[in-house]
Every structure is written in structure tokens, then in C-alpha cells.
Amino acid sequence: MKLEDKLFLVTFVPDSETHLSAIKQETCRTCAGKPCISGCPAACWEHEAEKNEVLVSFEGCLECGTCRIICPYHNIQWKYPRGGFGVKYKFG
Template identity: 40%
Template sequence: MSANVKSKLGVNAYKVDPESHIVINHDVCKTQCQLKFCAWVCPARVYTLEADGLIHIEHDGCLECGTCVIACRSDALTWRYPKAGQGVQYRFG
């Protein structure tokens, strides 16, 4: 599944900002969030719940939909749009 999403994201045009526009406060995420919605609602599978209970982020595939920030019910997630001219650039939309 994961490989499949990756290959789909591979057809998109991205201008990747090395600095992530998504930041997780792992202390809050680990202690206050039992739900971890982000691990499955994200269409780009940006978030992965690792064995150590931490959410791992791969921001460079982000489609900038914001589903995660709507679904997340804790204050663990800081999600901004990438910097101007960065991130996904839709050629069809």
C-alpha cells in the first residue's frame, strides 16, 4: 500500500522545502493523543505510527489538503502551508 501511494506521489510536481512545514510535538502526541487519526486519514501517508509510539513524518509528499489538521484533536500538530513557491504544484488540479 505504502509503495503504491509513493509511486502515485511520484507523478506529481513538487518543490520540496528541506525544512518541514509540519511539526509534531511528540511529548503531547505521545501522552495526550490516543487516537492518532493522522496515521490513516492522510491521503499522502505523510504520517506513520512507528513501533516506539511516535508519529514519523515525511513532509515532502504532502498534498497540502489539511485533512490531518482538521482531524487532529490534540495540540500536538503544527501544520502550516509550505513557504511561498514550495510544496506540491498541481499541473492539472
């Protein structure tokens, strides 16, 4: 089974507010390789070329914490979604 097919099976209860974001876009602009993009298993991070900003689609976050750990500048604000929201495998 391909990764995309596996991700399709994961269900979420999306919150209305994000639980993670890049703190300073200036830091992202000079970040070589932008590891949050390549390291996220759910492809939540992307580089928006027009504004030269790194954006995150928090709704599909698997809450693995990888981006927070691999960001070389500790430039990601990260917390779990509010109770009752987020990826559903947490709920058993």
C-alpha cells in the same frame, strides 16, 4: 487507477525545512487511533515504534490540511511551505 498510481503523478519542490510537525510527542503517545496516520491521503504520517513517536514526511504532503483538522488535540503545527516550495499543482 489506484491511489498510489495517482500520487506518483504528483510532483513536489521539496523545501529544506518542514512546514508541519507534531507539537508534543507526549500528546501523540496517548492519542487513541492516531487519526493523522489513517486520515492522511498521502501516508505522510507514521508511528515510529522504537522511539514511540509520530513522525511526518513533509516532502510528500499534498497540503490538504486534513491532519490539522482531524487531530483531536490540535497538536499539529501547520503552515504552507515557503513560496516556490511544496506541491506543484498549486502553481497552476
